[in-house]
Amino acid sequence: xxxxxxxxxxxxxxxxxxxxxxxxxxxxxxxxxxxxxxxxxxxxxxxxxxxxxxxxxxxxxxxxxxxxxxxxxxxxxxxxxxxxxxxxxxxxxxxxxxxxxxxxxxxxxxxxxxxxxxxxxxxxxxxxxxxxxxxxxxxxxxxxxxxxxxxxxxxxxxxxxxxxxxxxxxxxxxxxxxxxxxxxxxxxxxxx
Numbered sequence: 001x002x003x004x005x006x007x008x009x010x011x012x013x014x015x016x017x018x019x020x021x022x023x024x025x026x027x028x029x030x031x032x033x034x035x036x037x038x039x040x041x042x043x044x045x046x047x048x049x050x051x052x053x054x055x056x057x058x059x060x061x062x063x064x065x066x067x068x069x070x071x072x073x074x075x076x077x078x079x080x081x082x083x084x085x086x087x088x089x090x091x092x093x094x095x096x097x098x099x100x101x102x103x104x105x106x107x108x109x110x111x112x113x114x115x116x117x118x119x120x121x122x123x124x125x126x127x128x129x130x131x132x133x134x135x136x137x138x139x140x141x142x143x144x145x146x147x148x149x150x151x152x153x154x155x156x157x158x159x160x161x162x163x164x165x166x167x168x169x170x171x172x173x174x175x176x177x178x179x180x181x182x183x184x185x186x187x188x189x190x191x192x
Contacts, residue, residue, distance in 0.1 A: 033129065048131075053125055095191045096135065100163075120185070122148050129141070140187070160187070174190075
């Protein structure tokens with residue numbers, strides 16, 4: 001019983017510390033990011049898709065501190081798994097909701113024409129970060145795990161719309177992210 005109480009206190013403190021850190025602005029996705037490939041997607045081919053990786057450098061937070069990699073997991077498909085939403089405190093420069101909607105629509109278009117699922121390779125490998133940009137809006141999916149994971153474009157589209165709306169200037173925020181409850185991955189929406 002004492003162990004479970006200590007675990008609960010530690011988890012609560014970690015969650016509060018993470019929320020406080022995230023509330024101050026976008027978190028750094030990775031150090032020494034290297035672009036592997038770029039393409040344009042969507043019905044009008046107007047959304048820029050960038051595949052990149054962290055050049056085997058450690059994941060860092062907004063303060064430049066290394067974040068330890070997560071242990072290898074059994075399940076590779078995380079589509080539909082829960083994530084916790086965090087919005088950044090008010091500041092100028094958030095993305096325009098309509099620009100984010102163009103990205104969300106491009107993700108849906110690609111799910112119908114390319115397939116619902118996509119893979120993000122293990123952290124530090126060729127394509128563990130997948131970024132989409134259109135005008136003022138940028139979103140990315142980052143795999144922080146040591147093994148490849150599968151996610152779905154339809155869920156990413158929903159998260160883009162949700163974050164662009166819920167974490168907008170109208171709601172006293174300027175972007176945000178949704179971090180998987182096991183912290184294996186996250187989706188971020190911010191100003192481009």
